[in-house]
Structures are given as structure tokens and as C-alpha cells.
Amino acid sequence: MNYLDSTTLHEREMLVRRSLLLSLVSTASLTLQAAAQGTPRLPERAVRRDIPITNSIRRAYAAGTRDSTGRPARNYWQIRTDYTISARLDPATSRLSGRETVVLHNNSPDSLAQIVLRLDPNIFLGNTPQAAPWVPSEVTDGMVITRMTVNGAAVELEPPPAASADGARAAQAAAAAQNAQVPNQPRMLFGKTTVARVNLPTKLLPHSTTTVEIEWNHKIPGGPGSGHRMTQRWADTLYQPTQWYPRLAVYDDLRGWDTELYLGPSEFYNNFGRFDVRIDVPAGWIVSGTGVLQNPDEVLTPNARERIKRVLATDSITRIVGPEEVGPGQATQRGAPIAGEDGDRLVWHFVADTVNDFAWATAKKYVWDMTRATIPGKGPVPINMLYLPGRAQLYARAGSVARHALEFYSKQWFPYQFPQLTLQDGPSAGMEYPMVINSNQGAADHETGHQWWPMVVSNNETWYGWMDEGFNQYMNVLSDADAANQMANFNGYGQSYGGVSGAEAEPPMMWNANYDGPGFYGFTTYSKTPLMLSMLGGIVGDSAVQRAHREWAQMWMFRHPSPWDYMFFMNNALKRDLGWFWYYWLFTTESVDGSIQRSATAEGRTTVTVRQDGQMPSPVVLEVKFAPGSSAIRPMRNAVMKDSLTAIITYPVDVWFSGNKTFDAVLDFGSRRIQRIRLDPSCRFPDRDPSDNVWPRAAAPGEPAQGQGGRRGPSCPA
Numbered sequence: 001m002n003y004l005d006s007t008t009l010h011e012r013e014m015l016v017r018r019s020l021l022l023s024l025v026s027t028a029s030l031t032l033q034a035a036a037q038g039t040p041r042l043p044e045r046a047v048r049r050d051i052p053i054t055n056s057i058r059r060a061y062a063a064g065t066r067d068s069t070g071r072p073a074r075n076y077w078q079i080r081t082d083y084t085i086s087a088r089l090d091p092a093t094s095r096l097s098g099r100e101t102v103v104l105h106n107n108s109p110d111s112l113a114q115i116v117l118r119l120d121p122n123i124f125l126g127n128t129p130q131a132a133p134w135v136p137s138e139v140t141d142g143m144v145i146t147r148m149t150v151n152g153a154a155v156e157l158e159p160p161p162a163a164s165a166d167g168a169r170a171a172q173a174a175a176a177a178q179n180a181q182v183p184n185q186p187r188m189l190f191g192k193t194t195v196a197r198v199n200l201p202t203k204l205l206p207h208s209t210t211t212v213e214i215e216w217n218h219k220i221p222g223g224p225g226s227g228h229r230m231t232q233r234w235a236d237t238l239y240q241p242t243q244w245y246p247r248l249a250v251y252d253d254l255r256g257w258d259t260e261l262y263l264g265p266s267e268f269y270n271n272f273g274r275f276d277v278r279i280d281v282p283a284g285w286i287v288s289g290t291g292v293l294q295n296p297d298e299v300l301t302p303n304a305r306e307r308i309k310r311v312l313a314t315d316s317i318t319r320i321v322g323p324e325e326v327g328p329g330q331a332t333q334r335g336a337p338i339a340g341e342d343g344d345r346l347v348w349h350f351v352a353d354t355v356n357d358f359a360w361a362t363a364k365k366y367v368w369d370m371t372r373a374t375i376p377g378k379g380p381v382p383i384n385m386l387y388l389p390g391r392a393q394l395y396a397r398a399g400s401v402a403r404h405a406l407e408f409y410s411k412q413w414f415p416y417q418f419p420q421l422t423l424q425d426g427p428s429a430g431m432e433y434p435m436v437i438n439s440n441q442g443a444a445d446h447e448t449g450h451q452w453w454p455m456v457v458s459n460n461e462t463w464y465g466w467m468d469e470g471f472n473q474y475m476n477v478l479s480d481a482d483a484a485n486q487m488a489n490f491n492g493y494g495q496s497y498g499g500v501s502g503a504e505a506e507p508p509m510m511w512n513a514n515y516d517g518p519g520f521y522g523f524t525t526y527s528k529t530p531l532m533l534s535m536l537g538g539i540v541g542d543s544a545v546q547r548a549h550r551e552w553a554q555m556w557m558f559r560h561p562s563p564w565d566y567m568f569f570m571n572n573a574l575k576r577d578l579g580w581f582w583y584y585w586l587f588t589t590e591s592v593d594g595s596i597q598r599s600a601t602a603e604g605r606t607t608v609t610v611r612q613d614g615q616m617p618s619p620v621v622l623e624v625k626f627a628p629g630s631s632a633i634r635p636m637r638n639a640v641m642k643d644s645l646t647a648i649i650t651y652p653v654d655v656w657f658s659g660n661k662t663f664d665a666v667l668d669f670g671s672r673r674i675q676r677i678r679l680d681p682s683c684r685f686p687d688r689d690p691s692d693n694v695w696p697r698a699a700a701p702g703e704p705a706q707g708q709g710g711r712r713g714p715s716c717p718a
């Protein structure tokens with residue numbers, strides 16, 4: 001009996017009841033009875049064919065904000081946050097001090113009794129939860145908030161009593177303090193993790209606007225490590241501040257306030273809004289960042305302003321500030337002397353209209369180069385590159401890589417949406433923000449790809465990192481191939497997942513990526529999506545996958561799509577019920593395990609018995625190689641001739657839906673002798689053991705790879 005393979009609880013209950021019955025009746029008489037009554041044979045397994053619906057998406061469907069078209073529905077909404085920020089960098093202490101006004105547009109139908117803040121610098125406190133605590137970072141005093149108001153009312157910031165020798169009493173006191181109602185005063189809770197809540201005495205009404213003012217400061221963390229987001233400066237001469245200002249969390253139709261902690265590896269989920277940012281640094285320091293510089297006359301030298309005028313006319317590199325141009329009057333304007341300051345200072349003013357974050361960098365000795373990309377339907381946009389003089393070789397190809405990425409992805413999905421792109425040198429060398437990538441040429445293609453997701457198609461990366469990193473990895477394959485004047489080839493990608501599936505530590509892609517665990521975060525978030533889309537391309541064709549994906553992306557520009565919106569949109573755009581596909585790839589870690597069991601020829605017909613031992617079903621695709629000869633190869637309805645001796649015959653995935661584990665493909669090509677049959681010849685389906693996909697089996701090893709003129713993924717013999 002094979003009851004573990006049957007899916008439904010109902011079937012299992014029936015089996016349990018039947019076994020109870022067995023204990024009452026003698027085995028022999030029951031067997032006779034069953035035989036006499038013709039007890040139907042249970043399926044060998046069952047295939048789930050629908051997309052699981054969790055409570056959060058169920059809520060959205062009930063509210064009419066989303067629906068199974070995969071498009072934003074009639075009642076779709078999202079909140080908006082507009083920021084005005086003034087920040088001042090003090091290199092002597094590496095401290096950044098800021099003052100910000102955030103206008104929260106509550107476009108939800110809900111009255112909000114809380115505001116949730118993201119205080120990501122608190123990850124550097126050293127005692128907050130981290131998903132990758134082995135990544136070295138400086139311990140700081142975190143995000144210090146000195147003043148906050150909500151609609152003019154001061155927020156009580158007093159933290160709960162610190163832990164004392166009498167921990168229990170302190171905890172009680174803290175709980176009491178948190179529960180205490182202070183009339184008419186907002187109150188901040190849990191201000192020392194990366195998420196803080198502010199309880200409001202008066203609810204924020206639907207469709208109302210709220211003004212939040214915050215004064216804050218924090219130390220920008222330096223070494224000891226490098227890379228990632230845990231090191232944001234080199235000594236006191238280069239800073240790459242990221243997640244650097246208190247942010248208002250997303251409030252959405254799926255889960256309300258997003259209260260996920262920032263744990264390190266998983267990235268962000270941010271509101272769209274306007275950023276008006278003033279950054280005060282020593283004169284002579286060049287500042288780059290999200291948005292468009294508003295006051296070039298005040299901060300740039302006349303020479304630099306003159307050079308910038310030439311940038312959009314040519315693909316070549318224009319030097320704006322050279323390595324020999326250092327300090328006030330050379331790299332920048334002289335600045336204004338300020339009483340009590342060591343030297344002069346300058347305030348750089350940037351504005352970005354609709355973005356979901358703001359990042360910047362500054363250095364005492366940046367070299368500044370510019371070039372352009374030409375965006376279809378839009379014209380040339382500037383690309384800025386800022387790097388240290390000794391690291392010019394890391395930027396030698398960066399301009400052309402970024403240009404290719406901007407131009408290629410613009411054609412592939414939709415035109416680049418922003419007025420500029422900036423590459424910033426520093427310890428963080430592989431991170432993306434709107435209009436800004438902390439990257440040299442090494443990651444320039446990938447990080448530029450993020451300007452499509454999450455910067456415009458703004459998914460919840462914290463939960464579903466595959467919707468930005470995974471999609472990005474897929475399109476990087478396309479971009480690499482295009483840069484080499486080749487066709488992208490996804491053969492082999494899908495099959496390779498068969499070698500991974502079955503590892504106990506692998507979380508399903510729909511698991512919250514914040515808790516993916518160290519062994520599989522990279523695989524599940526980055527690597528698995530191209531494998532999934534390789535299989536989808538093996539079913540509907542790669543160009544159909546990309547066409548549907550493009551339509552989906554354009555539908556969700558500057559919005560927050562959920563995975564269900566993607567799954568249902570793709571189903572509709574591809575006109576296929578792919579519930580089984582999304583279920584197995586996104587909600588499970590199952591794979592295909594296909595094989596050719598036998599092949600027998602009788603009376604001109606060849607019956608190929610294909611076995612499917614995996615839980616994930618797949619179409620049955622057979623490559624039939626004929627011997628040379630004179631007898632005609634008879635056409636078959638579901639077959640196409642790849643060349644004069646090779647047919648590809650396809651049976652839809654439905655052949656597995658009855659629950660059988662074997663399928664007999666009857667080949668009716670006439671009397672021409674068949675030399676070899678291969679299951680899944682393009683290696684698109686994740687197969688635990690591809691070596692048994694060939695008949696006769698002896699033909700399996702040593703097949704030379706046949707080039708198809710494309711860039712090949714993981715090895716595929718044909």
C-alpha cells in the first residue's frame with residue numbers, strides 16, 4: 001500500500017477507517033469481499049494542481065484590492081511617504097545627524113492607531129537579532145532619536161527601564177510602562193530594535209495626511225569587515241550611508257504594518273514617495289546620490305559644470321573631477337566658513353520624485369567620471385561613476401557595462417524610469433538603491449537590473465527575495481548573452497535543481513526569506529528562480545515567459561505586487577493553468593524524477609514507458625533519433641521534426657494528473673528504425689537522476705555537447 005502518496009486528508013481518513021475495519025474482520029474474508037466488490041485502486045500519488053491561498057492574500061481578495069487576474073484590483077491602494085531631510089556628516093566622529101519631515105498619505109481604508117518606524121542602524125547595536133551574525137561590523141549606539149512629533153504632538157521617547165540585577169522586576173516595570181496610557185501623547189515602543197512602534201492617542205483617519213517630524217543621529221559603522229551592508233565607510237574619508245534615516249514602514253492590504261525586523265541578509269520593503277534631501281559635508285568632498293542635484297552652481301566648480309554639459313552627446317567617458325583636483329575650490333566650490341568649524345562646508349541638495357528609498361555617498365577624494373545610456377523612447381540619461389583614484393581599474397569597464405544594462409533592460413521590460421544612474425565606490429560593492437548602485441564593474445549589470453525590481457516593480461523583498469534577486473539573476477543571463485551577441489540558452493538550468501531538491505534545510509521559496517537560514521538563503525533567493533523559469537520556458541517557450549513577465553512588470557510599475565499577483569498574472573498571460581507548476585516550485589522543494597523504463601517495438605509502433613518518481617509532474621518531452629534509411633518518417637500530431645533524423649514529441653503534463661507513475665508514449669512514426677530516445681532533451685525539468693533519461697541506456701554517457709550558438713547553462717548533453 002502506498003498511502004503516503006495520496007494527497008487528501010479525506011483519502012487518508014478513509015484508509016485509517018479501512019484499517020480499523022480490518023481489525024474487526026478477518027483479513028481473508030475482507031480480501032475476498034474487496035475483490036468481490038471491485039474496490040477501486042487508489043492512485044499511486046496525487047498531483048496538487050491549485051495555488052495555495054494564505055490568509056494575507058485571502059484578505060486582499062475579500063477586500064477587492066487584488067484578484068485572480070493578477071492585476072491590481074478595483075480597490076487597490078498603497079500608502080505614500082514624502083520625505084524632506086537635512087543631514088550633516090561630521091567626519092571627525094563619523095556621525096550623521098539629521099532632521100526630517102515625513103508626510104504620510106494614508107491611502108488605506110483603515111484608521112491607524114500606530115505608526116511603525118524602521119530604524120535599521122539599530123542592527124549595529126550588537127545585541128539585536130541578526131540572520132548572519134558572523135558578518136563583522138562595528139558596534140555603535142544605533143539610531144538615536146532625540147525628538148519626534150506626530151502632527152505636532154511630541155512623542156514620548158523615554159525607553160523602558162534598562163535591565164537590572166532584578167531582571168524580572170525590570171521586565172515588569174517595562175511592561176507596565178508600555179501599557180501605561182499617557183493621555184494625548186504618542187509613545188514609542190521597542191525603540192532599540194530595527195522596528196519601533198509609535199502608539200497614537202488619536203487614530204489617523206483613512207485618506208488623511210499626517211506629518212511626522214524626527215530628529216536623529218547615529219554613527220556610520222566602519223570595519224572590521226568589508227562588503228555587504230555592514231560596513232559603510234572607509235576610515236574618515238569615504239562614506240556610503242544606506243538605510244541611514246528613520247523610515248516609515250509599509251502599511252499594505254496584505255499584512256497591515258510591515259513589522260519584519262531587518263536581520264541583515266534579507267532586503268527591504270519601502271513606500272514610494274518624494275525625497276527632498278540636503279546633505280551637509282566639508283567643502284571639497286563630492287556627494288553623489290539618488291535624485292537630481294538641485295544646486296550645482298553652489299557646489300560644483302565652473303569647470304565641472306562645463307564638463308557635464310558634454311556628457312549626453314557621447315558614449316565616451318567624460319572626466320568631471322580628476323584625481324589631481326582635490327579639496328575646496330578644486331573638487332568643489334569653496335563653501336562657506338562656519339563659526340566654530342574646522343573648515344568650510346557645502347550643502348548638496350537632491351530631489352527624487354517617486355522612489356522607494358534614498359542612498360548617497362561622499363568622499364574626500366572621489367574621482368568623478370560620467371557617460372551616458374540611450375533609453376528607447378526617452379533619449380540619453382547620464383551615468384555617474386565615483387571612485388577612489390587608486391581604484392580606477394575597477395571602473396574601466398563600469399560605464400559600458402552599466403550602459404548596456406540600462407539599454408538592454410529598457411528594451412526587455414520597460415524604459416529606465418529615472419533621470420540618472422550613479423555607481424558609487426566604497427566598502428559596499430554590490431548593493432542597489434534607486435538611481436544608485438554601490439558597485440564597480442563587477443556587479444554593475446546585476447545591480448543596474450535592480451532598477452527594474454525592486455526600484456520600480458516594488459515587491460516585498462524581505463519575504464520574497466526571489467521576486468527581485470531571482471528575476472534579476474534570470475535577466476542577467478539574458479543580458480550576458482546579448483552583450484556577447486548570442487541567444488540566451490536556459491537548457492540545463494531547470495534540470496540542475498534535481499540535484500538540490502531533497503535537502504532538509506532548503507526552505508520553499510514562499511517561506512519568509514528573512515528566515516531562510518544560512519545554508520540556503522542565496523540559493524532560494526537568487527539561484528532557484530532562473531531554474532524555475534527555465535522549466536517554464538521548457539513548457540511555453542522562453543520568449544513567451546519573457547513576454548508575459550514584461551506585461552506583468554508593466555502592470556505593477558510603482559506598485560507592490562505579491563507572489564500571487566505574479567502567479568495568476570502569468571497563468572492568464574500564458575493562457576495556461578499552471579497552478580501545479582507554481583505549487584511545486586514556490587510552495588515545495590519537490591522535483592521531477594523522470595526516467596525511461598523500457599521501449600518496445602511491435603508492428604511498426606514503439607511504446608516508450610516513462611516513469612515519474614518525483615512529486616513534481618512535468619510534460620513528457622521525448623527526442624526520437626531515427627536511423628538513416630529510405631522508409632518515410634510518418635508525421636505525428638504532437639511531434640515536430642528538429643532535423644531530418646530527429647523528432648521532438650511532447651505530451652502535456654496532464655498525463656500525470658490521474659495519479660499514475662508511469663505513462664506509455666506510443667510512437668507511430670512508421671517503420672523507420674529508432675536509434676535512441678531521450679526524455680527531456682533540453683534538460684529543463686529538475687531531474688534527480690538524468691542518467692536514466694536515455695534509451696537504450698548505453699547511449700547515455702559520453703554524448704558530446706552540441707552547440708546551439710547560445711550561452712549554455714549547467715551542462716546539458718543535447
Ligand SMILES: [Zn+2]
Nearest residue numbers: 446450469472
Ligand atoms: Zn541583487
